[in-house]
Amino acid sequence: MNRRTVWCGVFGSLLLLSPGLLLAAGSLDGTEGQQAINPTAITMFLLFVAFTLYITWWASKATTTSSTFYNAGGQISGAQNGLAIAGDFMSAASFLGITGLMYVGGFDGLILSLGAFGAWPVLMFLFAKRVRNLGSFTFIDVISQRLDRDPIRLVTAFSTILIVIMYLIAQMVGAGKLIQLLFGLPYEVALLLVSGLVLAYVAFGGMLATTWVQIIKAGLLLTGVTLIAILLLADSGFSLSSLLGKATANHPKGAAILSAGVIFDDPVQILTIQISMLFGTVGLPHILMRLFTVPDMRQAKLSAYYASLFIGYFYIALLILGFGSIAYVAGAPEFFDANGKLIGGSNMAAIHVATAMGGDILTGFMSAVCFATILAVVAGLTLSGAAAISHDVYAEVLKKGKPNPATELRLTRISVFLIGLAAVLLGIAFQEENIAFIATIPMVVSASVTFPILFLSLFWGGFTTRGAIVGAGVGLVSSIILIVLGPQVWVSVLGHDKAWFPYDYPALFTMPLSVMVMVWVSQSDRSARAVVDRDNYEKLLVRSEFGPSAVPAVDG
Amino acid sequence: MANSSIEAVHRKTRLRLLFTGAHLLLYFSFTLNWTPWGAVLRNQLGTTQVTGSLLMFVFLVCIFIVLETVFLVISQRSEQ
Numbered sequence: 001m002n003r004r005t006v007w008c009g010v011f012g013s014l015l016l017l018s019p020g021l022l023l024a025a026g027s028l029d030g031t032e033g034q035q036a037i038n039p040t041a042i043t044m045f046l047l048f049v050a051f052t053l054y055i056t057w058w059a060s061k062a063t064t065t066s067s068t069f070y071n072a073g074g075q076i077s078g079a080q081n082g083l084a085i086a087g088d089f090m091s092a093a094s095f096l097g098i099t100g101l102m103y104v105g106g107f108d109g110l111i112l113s114l115g116a117f118g119a120w121p122v123l124m125f126l127f128a129k130r131v132r133n134l135g136s137f138t139f140i141d142v143i144s145q146r147l148d149r150d151p152i153r154l155v156t157a158f159s160t161i162l163i164v165i166m167y168l169i170a171q172m173v174g175a176g177k178l179i180q181l182l183f184g185l186p187y188e189v190a191l192l193l194v195s196g197l198v199l200a201y202v203a204f205g206g207m208l209a210t211t212w213v214q215i216i217k218a219g220l221l222l223t224g225v226t227l228i229a230i231l232l233l234a235d236s237g238f239s240l241s242s243l244l245g246k247a248t249a250n251h252p253k254g255a256a257i258l259s260a261g262v263i264f265d266d267p268v269q270i271l272t273i274q275i276s277m278l279f280g281t282v283g284l285p286h287i288l289m290r291l292f293t294v295p296d297m298r299q300a301k302l303s304a305y306y307a308s309l310f311i312g313y314f315y316i317a318l319l320i321l322g323f324g325s326i327a328y329v330a331g332a333p334e335f336f337d338a339n340g341k342l343i344g345g346s347n348m349a350a351i352h353v354a355t356a357m358g359g360d361i362l363t364g365f366m367s368a369v370c371f372a373t374i375l376a377v378v379a380g381l382t383l384s385g386a387a388a389i390s391h392d393v394y395a396e397v398l399k400k401g402k403p404n405p406a407t408e409l410r411l412t413r414i415s416v417f418l419i420g421l422a423a424v425l426l427g428i429a430f431q432e433e434n435i436a437f438i439a440t441i442p443m444v445v446s447a448s449v450t451f452p453i454l455f456l457s458l459f460w461g462g463f464t465t466r467g468a469i470v471g472a473g474v475g476l477v478s479s480i481i482l483i484v485l486g487p488q489v490w491v492s493v494l495g496h497d498k499a500w501f502p503y504d505y506p507a508l509f510t511m512p513l514s515v516m517v518m519v520w521v522s523q524s525d526r527s528a529r530a531v532v533d534r535d536n537y538e539k540l541l542v543r544s545e546f547g548p549s550a551v552p553a554v555d556g
Numbered sequence: 557m558a559n560s561s562i563e564a565v566h567r568k569t570r571l572r573l574l575f576t577g578a579h580l581l582l583y584f585s586f587t588l589n590w591t592p593w594g595a596v597l598r599n600q601l602g603t604t605q606v607t608g609s610l611l612m613f614v615f616l617v618c619i620f621i622v623l624e625t626v627f628l629v630i631s632q633r634s635e636q
Binding site for chain 2: 245
């Protein structure tokens, strides 16, 4: 394993990890390969599609208003929503990416697991109840109750759409290549298939259908990883130590894979990843949007709690799968091509370990789950982008909160179609490009723009509209500049020898910068609007803790 | 705005920030694995292959869930 292969695996996995960020393994480490057509995979996938389309048909009968479209009428229970959030988050990306990274470097891969998991307690402690109490459909509803509604809605809707589009490009390119790898379908056909199905789910079934697609997918993924983990442990006499022993015997680094340092050696790099993963995840618009699908604040907190339980369980199971992949795939010649490379690259290690443990049936099942996962994640993103356009911009800014309901619903469906079309076209346009930097942008922008605005709106009385807008601008621009000057663009895309900025995820620097600018500008803001923003804080606080009935909501 | 409501909100805010602070402290302690101060985590437990680093990962996942459970219980009691 040379250093380049290891680093490609690392960054591929970083991108794969984020909910929805999915890059094909083969293209990441230069080992293109394709699984043989697996009839079990295709059968299981068709069953999934048939069932989810039936659910969409059922949900479409209930999806007749904007409210049911955006938040499923607020009637999803906390446990159901927790599983749906987990389904949105524990993507094929996590399954393939983390297992792949552990296959390459053992323990170091777990930084991604903990990085992603760490976001959920923060979501629960800080935001779940308050956001649910204050918002209706999107997190932008929350901040616009305190800050000047039109400018703040436009700024945050722009960042939401940017995050969604960047996610979608990465997702679609990754989806096309992954499906090509797993099912043998042509790239363009894979994109059309993903986009067509997602359009059906979202345009007709709205949040209700999307929620159930995510719930079903989460159930399938948890079943799959549980089964593989049990089979791995059973083959090692139900001894984790024995499994780890087999892994160290198979890996060139030996026992070093059981602790840190095989891939990463810079603690600052670890911190940048942790900050980006945690605060980036907490600020993701499609994750925050899920908090509005439950009936009350108690169910919102339970949603975050259940999501943590499912996601925590998933990542502990991945620990077994990661070391299991070294134990059972690394030494097995059937998983390597004639040149001695792992078929499909390191991110296919998870599929290979399924093959090693459960043959064609388990391979087919996990391949179908990966495809289902892509659909669930793209559906969540599409819904979030459509809500930003039709609700935040059209209904709230252009129509001042009094849109024609039928027109708004029609516009939402048109937005869904346009986002789907854009996703296919951009997916084809970026097919041969190095899109690693595009996939980095959403997490860094979310950590540097969305999270600071939401946090300061809810927890600092001195926050003003001007501070939010200037800080968001600084956060956005500094994120883009540092990503461009970082290794992914400056070296990998532009071909320079050395990057100006050494880290791929600059949120360790851009998020504090954004917060400092927001605080400084807010403190020096002497405008009349600043007085209103500060005066709104106490009312917002009471409403956020005791519900809308405590103090009537008034848009900022 | 009633002072009692505001005081109740501030109390809840302090609780939120306390739990978040504790969580972040534990979360970022994982970085110790990549520093000389975390060298002890490389040791294996007894005769097993399980290292302190692996144990720390599982411990952190579990403790985060425990923290959430405690937070949930406290906030539910305060709402009753």
